[in-house]
Amino acid sequence: xxxxxxxxxxxxxxxxxxxxxxxxxxxxxxxxxxxxxxxxxxxxxxxxxxxxxxxxxxxxxxxxxxxxxxxxxxxxxxxxxxxxxxxxxxxxxxxxxxxxxxxxxxxxxxxxxxxxxxxxxxxxxxxxxxxxxxxxxxxxxxxxxxxxxxxxxxxxxxxxxxxxxxxxxxxxxxxxxxxxxxxxxxxxxxxxxxxxxxxxxxxxxxxxxxxxxxxxxxxxxxxxxxxxxxxxxxxxxxxxxxxxxxxxxxxxxxxxxxxxxxxxxxxxxxxxxxxxxxxxxxxxxxxxxxxxxxxxxxxxxxxxxxxxxxxxxxxxxxxxxxxxxxxxxxxxxxxxxxxxxxxxxxxxxxxxxxxxxxxxxxxxxxxxxxxxxxxxxxxxxxxxxxxxxxxxxxxxxxxxxxxxxxxxxxxxxxxxxxxxxxxxxxxxxxxxxxxxx
Amino acid sequence: xxxxxxxxxxxxxxxxxxxxxxxxxxxxxxxxxxxxxxxxxxxxxxxxxxxxxxxxxxxxxxxxxxxxxxxxxxxxxxxxxxxxxxxxxxxxxxxxxxxxxxxxxxxxxxxxxxxxxxxxxxxxxxxxxxxxxxxxxxxxxxxxxxxxxxxxxxxxxxxxxxxxxxxxxxxxxxxxxxxxxxxxxxxxxxxxxxxxxxxxxxxxxxxxxxxxxxxxxxxxxxxxxxxxxxxxxxxxxxxxxxxxxxxxxxxxxxxxxxxxxxxxxxxxxxxxxxxxxxxxxxxxxxxxxxxxxxxxxxxxxxxxxxxxxxxxxxxxxxxxxxxxxxxxxxxxxxxxxxxxxxxxxxxxxxxxxxxxxxxxxxxxxxxxxxxxxxxxxxxxxxxxxxxxxxxxxxxxxxxxxxxxxxxxxxxxxxxxxxxxxxxxxxxxxxxxxxxxxxxxxxxxxxxxxxxxxxxxxxxxx
Numbered sequence: 001x002x003x004x005x006x007x008x009x010x011x012x013x014x015x016x017x018x019x020x021x022x023x024x025x026x027x028x029x030x031x032x033x034x035x036x037x038x039x040x041x042x043x044x045x046x047x048x049x050x051x052x053x054x055x056x057x058x059x060x061x062x063x064x065x066x067x068x069x070x071x072x073x074x075x076x077x078x079x080x081x082x083x084x085x086x087x088x089x090x091x092x093x094x095x096x097x098x099x100x101x102x103x104x105x106x107x108x109x110x111x112x113x114x115x116x117x118x119x120x121x122x123x124x125x126x127x128x129x130x131x132x133x134x135x136x137x138x139x140x141x142x143x144x145x146x147x148x149x150x151x152x153x154x155x156x157x158x159x160x161x162x163x164x165x166x167x168x169x170x171x172x173x174x175x176x177x178x179x180x181x182x183x184x185x186x187x188x189x190x191x192x193x194x195x196x197x198x199x200x201x202x203x204x205x206x207x208x209x210x211x212x213x214x215x216x217x218x219x220x221x222x223x224x225x226x227x228x229x230x231x232x233x234x235x236x237x238x239x240x241x242x243x244x245x246x247x248x249x250x251x252x253x254x255x256x257x258x259x260x261x262x263x264x265x266x267x268x269x270x271x272x273x274x275x276x277x278x279x280x281x282x283x284x285x286x287x288x289x290x291x292x293x294x295x296x297x298x299x300x301x302x303x304x305x306x307x308x309x310x311x312x313x314x315x316x317x318x319x320x321x322x323x324x325x326x327x328x329x330x331x332x333x334x335x336x337x338x339x340x341x342x343x344x345x346x347x348x349x350x351x352x353x354x355x356x357x358x359x360x361x362x363x364x365x366x367x368x369x370x371x372x373x374x375x376x377x378x379x380x381x382x383x384x385x386x387x388x389x390x391x392x393x394x395x396x397x398x399x400x401x402x403x404x405x406x407x408x409x410x411x412x413x414x415x416x417x418x419x420x421x422x423x424x425x426x427x428x429x430x431x432x433x434x435x436x437x
Numbered sequence: 438x439x440x441x442x443x444x445x446x447x448x449x450x451x452x453x454x455x456x457x458x459x460x461x462x463x464x465x466x467x468x469x470x471x472x473x474x475x476x477x478x479x480x481x482x483x484x485x486x487x488x489x490x491x492x493x494x495x496x497x498x499x500x501x502x503x504x505x506x507x508x509x510x511x512x513x514x515x516x517x518x519x520x521x522x523x524x525x526x527x528x529x530x531x532x533x534x535x536x537x538x539x540x541x542x543x544x545x546x547x548x549x550x551x552x553x554x555x556x557x558x559x560x561x562x563x564x565x566x567x568x569x570x571x572x573x574x575x576x577x578x579x580x581x582x583x584x585x586x587x588x589x590x591x592x593x594x595x596x597x598x599x600x601x602x603x604x605x606x607x608x609x610x611x612x613x614x615x616x617x618x619x620x621x622x623x624x625x626x627x628x629x630x631x632x633x634x635x636x637x638x639x640x641x642x643x644x645x646x647x648x649x650x651x652x653x654x655x656x657x658x659x660x661x662x663x664x665x666x667x668x669x670x671x672x673x674x675x676x677x678x679x680x681x682x683x684x685x686x687x688x689x690x691x692x693x694x695x696x697x698x699x700x701x702x703x704x705x706x707x708x709x710x711x712x713x714x715x716x717x718x719x720x721x722x723x724x725x726x727x728x729x730x731x732x733x734x735x736x737x738x739x740x741x742x743x744x745x746x747x748x749x750x751x752x753x754x755x756x757x758x759x760x761x762x763x764x765x766x767x768x769x770x771x772x773x774x775x776x777x778x779x780x781x782x783x784x785x786x787x788x789x790x791x792x793x794x795x796x797x798x799x800x801x802x803x804x805x806x807x808x809x810x811x812x813x814x815x816x817x818x819x820x821x822x823x824x825x826x827x828x829x830x831x832x833x834x835x836x837x838x839x840x841x842x843x844x845x846x847x848x849x850x851x852x853x854x855x856x857x858x859x860x861x862x863x864x865x866x867x868x869x870x871x872x873x874x875x876x877x878x879x880x881x882x883x884x885x886x887x888x889x890x891x892x893x894x895x896x897x898x
Binding site for chain 2: 243247248251261262263264265267277278279321360361362363384385419421423425428429430431432433434436
């Protein structure tokens, strides 16, 4: 009787998982990526493991931008049946931390591989306390399912500018869950009890317990068409950092739920050119009232600007002191601070192009030059005295405005090695160096 | 016979040795009268930091010089309190006053109270060595123990390892020879120089968890670096005319960098030295003289810049050559601009106000010290030259009102409660009013930091 009872119980527990959930498990994949790194003065290949979920019958896989990037040289997807198949990057958007891969259709056909694809659920309908599951590859442990609840369905993150790498934008709030999320879970789905994808797991606090964060499915659904069509999302940029007005209404003589505070304005940005200043309060955006009382309300305002076509004119009704003024700014294309990277192997030097955003952040006069990412000890660049963080502005008598110029100079050097006079800046100090064969 | 000869020889030698130098212990005890330990404290906003340094007496007026590193550059003279002078081995102290720092030598000058000068002997009383000490020559000096050991004097000696120009002539000895700031002598008791702040030495640290971690150790009590007499005696008269150390000559270029020897070779300037000019401040003397960014200065007043090791010493050399002058003096520079040689005459100006001279005020309730915005702050923040907009945050009390709001030292406050700050006085009025208003629950600051501007809301009470 005892054995029978146990058997029945097991069956009952198994039956509790819905058919939809089991289908979802068939759609979750492990992703192994080998990518190029330009960190220490050399081009190196490093490997990483992440997770993903197949979202279409023709093999589109949704994952994180930090799992698979354009630096990837090899992407392998492990299907639910443990078969490996290669994939390529279709689209990439580090601002939402999402990427889209496509499984090699020929290989699938040739090998007769089978997989399921997942359905999206309504992430806007999630409520705190709702049961969710995370599926993925934590620490390489393929096909791990963890269970938790939605801890918060509207988590706001401050823009983080301290990271050296690609920015994540503040165009959306995040889902927070206590379902265990560990390194390697990145890119895997957060699903409801019927197996519908409500989020893409992306972050966790390493030294905490059960504080994991996912990108809402609604954000993914908004981004996916652009990734399929154009490989990326074009956004408008005005250069405004918004802050919540909470508790400051009285100071600015405003009634509650009116306007949003301008916390900072990027130097040289469209908003700066339009005359917007930190400390201003934006009351209207293109004639519509703005309400930025709480931090959670800021992402939609950023998204409103970002979703405009590049070159749009935005009209801002601005309260400054006792005055209300109308300012208008023409948006630019949103660009990353991370420029193109390259390795000059014989010099033992890796560099990244100074981008407009990087120049603004670091108060450089313009976008001239390349930033030294690293030098290899004992190689000519290191011997000359160049170091990480230096900005190379001139080689010989050529000002470096494009990475291509440096590549051309390097090719000439390779053909005929001769000492090169290099001008570089380190925290605005100009020094001269010689790179010698 | 053999024994006799040896005795004779010894007898013959003995009087000679006595004529050359007294026993070293006697010389040591005499020369102790030229050294003191000086105690003072630095009064900061919420705490005071006691400091003990060593100094050498230089004249009959009880003037004492201290190494430049004895006091950090940002500390205002007004914060230096309660100077006390201790003789070696004594528990009694005499009061002293701070006279200021000389810009050229970097020395700080302190003067002992008139009533307590008896028994002090200027170091110039002892004959100066006529020649620079040779390699391998033995020098000796004085070290002083800490206060809890009554600044007990002790003897140190070592041999000269190398002579360098840094840019002043300096000898480095095989081991420590004197307390930093105290004199060193040769075997004849002649003044060889004054020990400087010791250099860092590289060590590897081995512990249970770390295997050969490189660290740099600096001995703060003893030094093996001695600035030679020829670099000391001519400048003992540079006692500051005011506690600010003014007048100080101003050149007006920032970020001078040494020209690398490889670069010199490539530019066909073999065996020449130079400094690269990175940044010229608008309307500064260098700017008015027409000096340009990327110019390479090769000579000053007809003297080619010397090749010194390490390379960066040439920058100190150039700086000192400027500071040797007074405001209003003209220096002639030979400059390489692109491929052309250019002569530039710079009429030196007056150094803009330094941090240590800036007006500042601590607001206890708000929890920070505001200081006036200086010319040099304008350079750091790329503001237009001469701007007085805003105030600088000099100190933030940990856990205080503004600290909680996110204000940090070196933030540039542009607006207070929405009012743009045009002058320091205006800012002081606004902050004093907020500080005094016990009903104020909050106020708002507009703050720039590293090119980014932010609104900070400060909650009071």
